[in-house]
Every structure is written in structure tokens, then in C-alpha cells.
Amino acid sequence: MKTKIINIEVLDESTLADLEAVASLIRSGGTVVFPTETVYGLGADALNPQAIKKIFAAKGRPDDNPLIVHVASLDDVKPLVANIPEQAKKLMQVFWPGPLTIIMEKAASIPTEVTGGLNTVGVRLPDHPIAQAFIKMAGCPIAAPSANRSGRPSPTQGKHVLEDLDGRVDGMILSADTELGLESTVIDMTVEPPVVLRPGDITLAELREILGEVAVSANVTENVVPEKISSPGMKYTHYSPKGELVVVKGSPEEIRDKINRALSHHKGKAMTIGVLASDETMGFYREGLIISLGSRNDPKEMAKNLFSRLRTFDELGVEKIFAEDIPLNNETLALINRLYKAAGYAFI
Ligand code: TXA
Numbered sequence: 564m565k566t567k568i569i570n571i572e573v574l575d576e577s578t579l580a581d582l583e584a585v586a587s588l589i590r591s592g593g594t595v596v597f598p599t600e601t602v603y604g605l606g607a608d609a610l611n612p613q614a615i616k617k618i619f620a621a622k623g624r625p626d627d628n629p630l631i632v633h634v635a636s637l638d639d640v641k642p643l644v645a646n647i648p649e650q651a652k653k654l655m656q657v658f659w660p661g662p663l664t665i666i667m668e669k670a671a672s673i674p675t676e677v678t679g680g681l682n683t684v685g686v687r688l689p690d691h692p693i694a695q696a697f698i699k700m701a702g703c704p705i706a707a708p709s710a711n712r713s714g715r716p717s718p719t720q721g722k723h724v725l726e727d728l729d730g731r732v733d734g735m736i737l738s739a740d741t742e743l744g745l746e747s748t749v750i751d752m753t754v755e756p757p758v759v760l761r762p763g764d765i766t767l768a769e770l771r772e773i774l775g776e777v778a779v780s781a782n783v784t785e786n787v788v789p790e791k792i793s794s795p796g797m798k799y800t801h802y803s804p805k806g807e808l809v810v811v812k813g814s815p816e817e818i819r820d821k822i823n824r825a826l827s828h829h830k831g832k833a834m835t836i837g838v839l840a841s842d843e844t845m846g847f848y849r850e851g852l853i854i855s856l857g858s859r860n861d862p863k864e865m866a867k868n869l870f871s872r873l874r875t876f877d878e879l880g881v882e883k884i885f886a887e888d889i890p891l892n893n894e895t896l897a898l899i900n901r902l903y904k905a906a907g908y909a910f911i
């Protein structure tokens with residue numbers, strides 16, 4: 564299919580007509596990529612099962628992995644859910660619009676195609692002017708996973724979206740690089756205490772300040788699938804570059820020595836080797852393609868860069884990537900979660 568591509572940097576009179584053209588694709592049951600503050604999303608009318616099926620086909624996504632439903636205002640939430648728990652209301656007041664997906668019991672009107680057969684639905688109000696205007700114009704809630712081919716790193720730049728989905732979707736709104744770079748925090752508010760299923764820019768500490776006790780799914784930093792799978796996304800490979808990615812653990816000195824040993828071991832072999840380092844540690848390595856994730860002192864910068872750096876290794880044809888482990892704290896949990904998953908929990 565021919566994808567209708569529009570470029571919008573800022574919303575003004577002249578870009579509204581373009582936006583209307585792609586919003587109408589949604590109304591006629593099509594699929595459209597749009598920017599959010601986290602990553603680009605691939606949207607379709609959340610109330611139209613045929614449109615939803617096109618999302619799964621375009622991504623090559625397993626059909627039991629549920630989609631997040633995006634809205635443009637707080638008033639749009641009510642028709643999507645059976646009820647809004649008091650604690651969920653508080654989260655909406657504090658963190659919306661923003662990178663937080665709230666799981667609640669679904670209303671009957673939400674097709675099972677959206678929720679992968681679950682009786683819950685994840686809802687999010689994105690903090691991005693183009694996303695909000697687009698959802699309003701479409702006039703319906705928009706179901707949207709990240710706009711990558713299934714298993715690939717999520718797209719944070721227009722060129723990533725083009726790489727993965729040009730010709731596979733009806734429309735695309737391309738804009739500036741996404742601000743945060745990692746997908747939203749997902750919290751399940753149907754259980755007590757609430758459980759974070761996927762960490763993101765809204766941190767555990769911030770959630771606990773509002774909710775008190777909040778649990779974290781073991782899956783966030785460990786390679787385990789809980790017995791009762793509360794989030795089917797947990798069991799699939801994610802975010803992987805084409806090369807083999809391994810996370811190197813230990814003290815800073817151990818990490819440096821392990822990587823240098825591995826690099827000299829591969830020296831002279833035809834294989835292309837890469838290192839995912841930081842501004843502070845790049846200089847430690849003498850071989851291979853060394854790429855910095857950003858400064859160790861700026862976890863937000865590292866989070867913003869992770870997916871695009873993994874794609875850069877692909878562009879350079881790197882076959883084996885050694886990534887330095889990152890110290891775990893409240894600010895780095897989401898970054899570590901994506902890095903470990905991208906590596907398929909391969910450690911040395
Ligand atoms: O930032 C984001 O969340 C981006 C942008 C586009 O909004 N979207 C995104 O969607 O990352 P996706 O489909 O790539 O990831 C959604 C995650 C999956 O792990 C899925 O299993 C989980 O949220 N999820 C969605 N609905 C759920 C539900 N009802 N119960 C449990 N997990 C759910």
C-alpha cells in the first residue's frame with residue numbers, strides 16, 4: 564500500500580489541513596503513525612475491530628498482546644472503562660497528560676481485539692500537542708502500540724518509523740524526535756496493591772508518593788514470566804537490535820576489563836564488534852565501534868538515546884554488542900528494563 568506521509572513540526576493553520584487528511588484515514592478504518600512524548604505510536608480506531616486487526620498485521624504482532632487506548636481528554640476515559648477507581652483518578656489528575664498508562668476494568672464497548680482477550684484496558688492521555696490534536700480530530704479513542712515492527716526497538720525518530728512501516732500503514736505523521744525515548748509506565752489499578760507492569764518516565768517513587776504501596780512485577784528486571792500473565796507483552800522478545808547484544812555486569816573496573824578482554828579476543832576476526840558505553844567510559848576501549856548512550860549523570864538522556872543507539876549499531880552492521888550495565892536506582896529502572904530485554908537477559 565502507499566503510505567500517506569505528512570511532516571509536522573509545529574501545529575498551525577497550515578498544518579491543520581494535513582492533520583485532518585490523516586485523521587480522516589482513522590475514521591475510515593485505516594492505520595496512522597503519530598508522535599507522542601514517549602515513542603511513535605501506530606494508531607487505529609479503538610472501537611473498530613477490523614481497523615485493530617490492521618495494526619497487528621502491520622507490526623507482525625502476536626494477537627494476544629493488548630494495545631493501549633489513547634484519549635485526548637479526561638472526559639474520554641469514562642466510556643472506555645467499567646469504572647474509574649478513586650486511586651486511578653488521582654493518578655490522572657497528577658500525571659496526565661503524560662507517560663502513564665493506567666489499566667482498569669474495560670467497558671463492554673472495547674473490542675476484545677484491543678485487549679488481547681483480557682477484561683481490562685490500558686488507557687493513556689499523551690502529553691504531545693500533535694497527538695492530542697490528532698486524537699481529537701479523529702473523533703474516537705485511538706488504540707496504539709509503539710510504531711515498530713514487532714521485536715524491534717521502539718521508534719523515537721521519523722526515520723525509524725519509515726524503516727519499519729513505510730508501505731505497511733495508511734498514514735504517517737512525522738515530527739521531531741520523541742522527547743522521552745522510552746514507552747510509558749504501565750500500572751495495573753485493578754489489583755491491590757497496584758502493580759507496575761512496565762517502568763517508564765513516571766517513576767516508582769513518584770507513584771508511591773500518590774498511592775502509598777505499589778508493587779513491581781518481577782519481570783521488570785528478571786527473566787521470569789509470572790504464572791498468571793497480567794501483561795502478555797512480558798513473554799515476548801523486545802527491542803532487539805539485529806546484532807547479538809550482551810550486558811556486561813560487575814564493578815566499573817570489572818566491566819571495563821571484561822569488555823576489553825572480549826574485544827581483544829575478537830580482534831582479527833571478521834565479526835564487527837560494538838560497545839554501548841557512556842560519555843564517561845567511552846575512552847576505556849581501544850577496539851570496535853564505541854557508541855555512547857550519554858552521560859552517566861543524566862539517566863533521562865540515556866533513556867532518550869537507547870533505542871536509536873541500538874538501531875545505529877544495526878545500520879553499521881555490528882554483529883556483537885557489549886553493553887555496560889547501568890547502576891540500578893529509581894531513575895534508571897526503565898532504562899535497565901529495556902536494556903535487559905533488548906539483550907534477551909544475556910549477561911557476562
Ligand atoms: O508510551 C507508550 O506506551 C507507547 C505510546 C505509543 O503510547 N505505546 C506502547 O505500546 O508502548 P505497546 O503496545 O508497545 O506496549 C504496551 C504494553 C504491552 O507490554 C502490553 O502487554 C501492555 O502495555 N498492556 C496493554 N494493555 C494491557 C492490559 N489491559 N493489561 C496488561 N498489560 C497491558
Ligand code: MG
Nearest residue numbers: 708709717746
Ligand atoms: Mg512496543
